[in-house]
Amino acid sequence: MRAARWLVVVAVLAVNGAMGGCGGGSSYGGGLVDPCPTGSIEIQVAPSGLAFSPTNRTGVRPGDTVCWNFRADGHDVTSGAPCTADGDFATAGVQPAGRAFTHVFAAAGTFQYFCSVHCGMGMTGTVTVAP
Numbered sequence: 001m002r003a004a005r006w007l008v009v010v011a012v013l014a015v016n017g018a019m020g021g022c023g024g025g026s027s028y029g030g031g032l033v034d035p036c037p038t039g040s041i042e043i044q045v046a047p048s049g050l051a052f053s054p055t056n057r058t059g060v061r062p063g064d065t066v067c068w069n070f071r072a073d074g075h076d077v078t079s080g081a082p083c084t085a086d087g088d089f090a091t092a093g094v095q096p097a098g099r100a101f102t103h104v105f106a107a108a109g110t111f112q113y114f115c116s117v118h119c120g121m122g123m124t125g126t127v128t129v130a131p
C-alpha cells in the first residue's frame with residue numbers, strides 16, 4: 001500500500017512539472033532563450049520607453065538568427081504589419097526582462113513586427129534581410 005501511494009505522488013508531481021514548463025514558453029516560428037546566442041543579431045526590446053532598438057534592423061543576411069533581447073517586462077514580439085499578426089513568428093505572450101526570443105530569417109525581404117500590447121502607441125519595427 002505504501003509503495004502504491006508513493007507512485008501516485010510521483011505521478012502528480014511529474015504532471016505538474018510538465019505543465020509548469022509550458023507556461024510562458026510557447027511560441028511559434030522561433031524560440032525563447034536567455035540570453036541571446038553568440039552570433040545572433042540583436043534587437044533591444046524597450047531599452048527606454050515603448051520602442052524597439054534599432055527600430056529598423058538592417059545588416060541581416062538570409063539564414064541569420066535575429067534575437068530580441070527583452071530589457072523590460074510586459075512586451076511581446078509578433079510578426080506582421082501593424083497591428084495584425086501574420087503567423088510567421090511570435091513570442092505568444094508578454095515576456096519578462098532578461099528573456100530573449102530568436103527567429104531565423106531564411107529569405108530576403110523586409111519583415112514587419114510589433115508589440116501587440118503597445119502597437120497602438122507605435123511600438124513597431126522592421127527587419128530587412130538582404131544577401
Ligand SMILES: [Cu+2]
Nearest residue numbers: 075115117118
Ligand atoms: Cu510593448
